Structures are given as C-alpha cells and as structure tokens.
Amino acid sequence: MSPERERKQTASSPFYVPHFGPANYGSFFLAGALCATMTHGVMTPIDVVKTRIQIDPALARHSLLSGGRLIVAKEGLSTLLTGFRPTAVGYFIQGGAKFAGYEFWKKTFVTQLYGHRDAIHPLSLPHRIACQPGMIARRLGAIRRASLHFDQPLTHVVPL
Numbered sequence: 001m002s003p004e005r006e007r008k009q010t011a012s013s014p015f016y017v018p019h020f021g022p023a024n025y026g027s028f029f030l031a032g033a034l035c036a037t038m039t040h041g042v043m044t045p046i047d048v049v050k051t052r053i054q055i056d057p058a059l060a061r062h063s064l065l066s067g068g069r070l071i072v073a074k075e076g077l078s079t080l081l082t083g084f085r086p087t088a089v090g091y092f093i094q095g096g097a098k099f100a101g102y103e104f105w106k107k108t109f110v111t112q113l114y115g116h117r118d119a120i121h122p123l124s125l126p127h128r129i130a131c132q133p134g135m136i137a138r139r140l141g142a143i144r145r146a147s148l149h150f151d152q153p154l155t156h157v158v159p160l
Helices: 003-012 022-042 044-055 064-075 077-081 084-119 128-147
Strands: none
Touching: 022 044, 022 084, 044 064, 044 077, 064 077, 084 128
C-alpha cells in the first residue's frame, strides 16, 4: 500500500492520532481554563456563606439560604463574591494547564510508548496508560496554582 493511501486510510479511521500544534494546545488551555474558572467561580458565594456559618457564632444555627440572606442584608450582595478574583485566577491557570497538559501527555505517552500503529488500535492500548497523563497534568496544574499563593499565610477554620 502506498504511503499516501495509507495516510488517507489512517486519517479516515476513527482512531487516527492527530498532530496537534501550538494553536490546538492554546485552544485546549482556553477551554480548560474557562470551564474551571466558571465551575469554581459559581461556587464562591456558597463557599463564602459556608465559611461564615463555620466561623461566625451569630450564623452558627442558620442554613446556607438563611445565612446567605443575613449576610446580604448586613453587608450587601457583593460580599458573596469575596475571594472570587484569586479563585478565578488560580483555577484559570490550573484548569488550562490540566486540560492542555492532559492532551499533550496522553498523545506523548501513547505515541512514544506504543508507537503510532498501536496507538490507533483500540484493543492494543493497555488501560493503565490512560490514567497517567491525567495524573501528571493534574499534579503540574495544582503545583502551578499553589505557587501563586506562596506568600499568603495559611488560615484554619476552627469548628464550633
């Protein structure tokens, strides 16, 4: 079979291993960054209310909803977004690094350890290799996010 025909057949195969470039990894980074920022950012108001319930004796017996209402009545709606900015920045970086890193390491592991021919055959790829890129990407993303906070003291919440 000619190399051109083999390339066309491989490209039309559902198990084709694509050749990603910087633009692709940039798109992966942006997708992961936006998703992580949105999902963690949406939880900021809930986290603010939960933390206040844990540390403020006046709110100790309130639910999330009633505690949130009291906080908004006393301090205003913008109080629920306390901490949103560092959360957004941290998870933007972590989510982007994790998503782009996962795609990079997955492709690298599969092609380097098993070769292109084995990479496109679904039954030849051992299941254990599927977890490795995700674990590496997660650790690198978490280390990057944690390094942004090295100058801030750790705070501990004392349970009531």
